Amino acid sequence: MTQADIAPSQVQGRPVQHLEKNYINHSSGIASWLLTLDHKRIGLMYLMGISLSFFLGGLFALGIRLELFAPGMQFMDAETYNKVFTLHGAVMVFLFIIPGIPAALGNVVLPLMLGAKDVAFPRLNLGSFYLWLSGAAFFIYTLFTEQLDTGWTFYTPYSSSYSNTAVISATFGVFMLGFSSIFTGLNFLVTIHKMRPPGMTWHKLPLFLWGMYGTAVMQLLATPVLGITLLLLVMETTLGIGIFDPKKGGDPVLYQHFFWFYSHPAVYIMILPAMAVISEIIATFSRKHIFGYKMIAYSSVSIALLSFLVWGHHMFVSSESTLATLIFSAITFTIAIPSAIKVFNWLATLYKGSVSMDTPMLYALEFIWLFTIGGLTGLFLGVLSTDVMLHDTYFVVAHFHYVMVGGTLFAFFAALHYWWPKMTGKMYSEAMGRAASVIAFLGFNLAFFPQFIMGSRGMPRRYADYKPEFELYHQLSTAGTLVLGVGIALIAYNLIRSIFSGAKAPANPWGSATIEWECPSPPPHHNFDHPPLATDPYDMERVEWDEEVKGYVPVVGRRAPVAH
Amino acid sequence: MSDDHGHGDKPFLAHHFEDEDHQFDSGKLGIWAFLVTEVLFFSGLFCAYAIYRAMHPEVFTYAARSLDTTWGAINTGVLIFSSLTAAWAVRNAQLGQKKMLCANLAITILCAFGFMGIKYKEYSHKFHLGLYPGNDYAPLEGAFGDDPKAAAVSLDVATAVEDLAAQAEAEHAEDAAHAAGEHAGDDHGHALVSWDDPNLDIETKNQLKTFFGIYYCMTGLHGIHVVIGIFLLLWLLTRAMRGHFTPTYYGPIDYAALYWHLVDLIWIYLFPLLYLIN
């Protein structure tokens, strides 16, 4: 069926694109936001919170890079530097990346994608947000008292007995954030299980939801272990119960096992939602059915499960037994395969597609490039012999920035630009969006690629000062950071400007076939009057471009479920 | 912001669910997922317990002497009974027996208070003996038994000082623990040393301290869960008295009972692991 086949009369039944009353202006007053149970409003509040956290973490990053521009100490002493890199890591990981895609964007999109009116437990959802806020408050308190200098990993016995900084308040903050994450995961798990619309079998679940499902499982199973670990750390710091501090009879390596039992799955809590977003965007902008749907879906679940078995690879040089290193190294490689499969599937989706390079797609393609580098450099760290030399060097720093920033942050930007019209009902400037994306991409590579080189040449991480042989790489890296900063500022400007002067967004600006695009932009308070009938989420021919609404509308006669 | 939009005749059916069954099933899945989280939350403590006990079994069996098995057993009974009343309350709610529901909830709450009372007694007794958690740990004479002589465990001083001989030390100490009391005058020809001897080498003292660290963390965290349970049940009791629960809407009672069973179950593991190991 081509565009010409649709008679104008058929288009008359085109769905409502905008509504006078939507979830944003449905009620007013500050209390209507702070006490809202509406998943979309909670998502927006999360978005504001994590954006501020990102800004704060970014300031710390800038501090690190400026100090490292030249050897010698120029702007801060070693103590301050240690605090700055610790706070950069802790704020970015706990306040931004972990809740980034699931809590902020997931909250807005997940029920819409299911055609549901809300998540399963709206009150718990609001509770999660307030837990996040309390966690953030503890961090702010930490910031204004004695700060924190333990590194985001809180390794004992430094954190429990040697650091003179506010370890306890920071730990409580992370504890709260952990429970916020658990409750979000629980909510999403139940929502995906119980709130699917008629026709949406597990194999018709959009891949974003598969990713969120895997994430929820990890949040539920891994985060409580972090909770108890931090609780024990607080007990060790305050009372000295003798579990982690060798002076008191404890074992610091036990702490590392506990910590990484959470924090390795946490790495996948960060990247799985990102991969899930990319699967949606690649299919939509290729206007083509996603390639290897089942493989992508199952790889998400297998990543989620395998992620629990590889934590020991963070301790190859921490006096782990040879047998343990053998096992953990082997399992680490099994987790590389599902990640590789996803990348190949995305590429195959582009093949013979109708590829449009809109801003979200640009981010998605950049993601594939950066994630490929991040993933491949992970091989160096999984191989035992090369890990020994690269462990705790800048190679590791570059690797996890390629995965977490190049991967998760770029996917977050992709998702933000993709669902922005749905969330706010406004279109941003496409030209500026693309420009910002390219600037951020170039800046990112310039900032972090040199770190691989200095890392493999021996530069250890968490150094406030360095020897002049590493000067060139550090200077490139700092320059790249500034470019990346400009890119991010441009993104922020473009998005914020669109709220005031952007064009009205149609219900479905990109031509996606998933359900969230069937309600008007922005959605009304109750999302859908009637639960929509789910079909194959990647049946792109189900929607067609409509010049009049400047967006895509369902093709009449193609509403019936299509066999997959 | 009201939740009952569209379900006027069913005051407790949230707007985003189709019907009561949908709501109940979702809640049930949610509470089970939460219980899984809880189990993993405690797993860290069980793991720490297992590791330190495997490394120093003799320290654990020795230190467990200071715990009062009688009160522990009574507390176990109290919790098991309260689990019964909690389960009964669910049945009452399903059958719409408001009075029995309130009674069973009230009994459950009383049991919880009883449990905490006994716990308070046990804790304060230990504090009295100087068995504080962590840095303040300073056991008084006889803290590990009424008769200091009976508490004396024959221990080869030379091996105690050598960390490398931990394995042999473990077996030796266990043998000795069986023979403690009558065999205090030892047959190995070595000097005897009491575990609460201030001259005992620091490693071993630290391990005793670690046992109490783990003991207080495990029972303390469990106690916090009991307290949370008390608040939860009190809230449900007030709702039950107002007649909120009907045979079609009894989810909260069911969920709280499940939580209460988990709290009970954790204690059923804690009791033998901590109290019954000598």
Place this chain on the structure above:
Amino acid sequence: MIMRIEALLLAGLCFLGSAAPNFAQEAEAPAAEAPTEAAAPAAKKPIDVDKLIADFNAGQAAPRTFNADEREWIAGGLAPEEVELVYKGHAAIPSGDPNKVIYMRDGEIHEIVSHAKYSTPPVAQNLPPFATEVENGSFWLPVAASETAKSVDAMFNFIMWTSYIFTAIIGILMVVFCIKYRRRPGVRADQSITHNTPIEIIWSVLPTILVAIMFWGGYTTFLDMRTPPPDAMVVRANASQWAWNFVYDNGVESPGEFHVPANTPIEMMMTSADVLHSFHLPAFRQKSDILPNRYTSIWFDSGEPATYRVYCSEYCGQLHSDMYAKLVVDTPEDYEKWLVETGNWMVGEDGELLPPLEIGELTYTRRNCKACHSIDGTKGVAPTFAGLFGSERKFADGSTRVADADYIIQSIREPYSQLVEGYGEQMTVYSPMLPPEQIDGIIAYIKSLKDVPRVD
């Protein structure tokens, strides 16, 4: 409503904007004013340049003449034998300023200047500004100093080439697809391609085989790296907050620097006195964390004579980034000579024990007391030695005591028994390592600093 979100967002930004400078101020506060000139403690002995040069030339076949610059460097404390190293960038030019490092690179003089307010006294001594192994290495890697290191490099290169190939394939396909299948009017995507089992199997199995090879190769090399040969020479490394101390089987101790004979397998037995550290030796591709109350060990084959850098690579607190050590691989003769000299550091040229004050001054540097205790009166991690002797100490528990010799001994033996107000439990318990001569020396040294004014 959108306006309201906007307002919140802006308010948030302003809030953070005002927060940032406060944070900086807070952080700066502890760094008290540092005096520009380090108050010289025990009177510095003037350096006799001519004598040093004469001594140096006595051991040379052909005497070397030193130009004016070089004589100035020697006067600043550089050993004559190090002069040549300066031109290679392997030794620093004495700057006379603790906040400035001067070095030469390709015939040009470069400076590393730290702001006096932010710099800490350099902990690592005699470190070349440039690490030879890094300078002479390849694009990715430092020089591989042993056979084991070379087999690690072989694996590194194998993974690197695999990565190049995969990145290239993925990158090129991505660009080609995006151009070739760009959206054009009238052209639709081919919806028939949703999966292709043979291809999916191939791209799952192929990477599996590749990573299996990587895993196995890495594991076998790793086993080799972790299994020292039975005849390996043992060197103990004791790490403590921001200092290394190396101990040989015959009891000789060497802080911050250790020598080993060439072409010998060396086993490092390591433990920490306080927090976690890590022994990181890039040229040998070796690393291991160092833990308190535990021994970890690694080994390497020392190879040809050269100098290498050792880093601490596990974050260990404030001066983590100054925790370097130097590894010198010597010819067996040089090694023996060094061992004897190092073992006899407390003995003077006349064969007698040095006076306590000199031993104390040397101990202060060797034991790295200077990382925490300043001698110029500035406040550091621990109380300054300046003006300490005879002053009244106020302790955390409110009691006081006059700092006499007995007080100093007790502070070395049981540092936490009398914590000075405002300081934490940080000091390493040194008494097991310090013989009486050195304790006496420290007392004499602190006594000599009695009249230096203190800032705190």
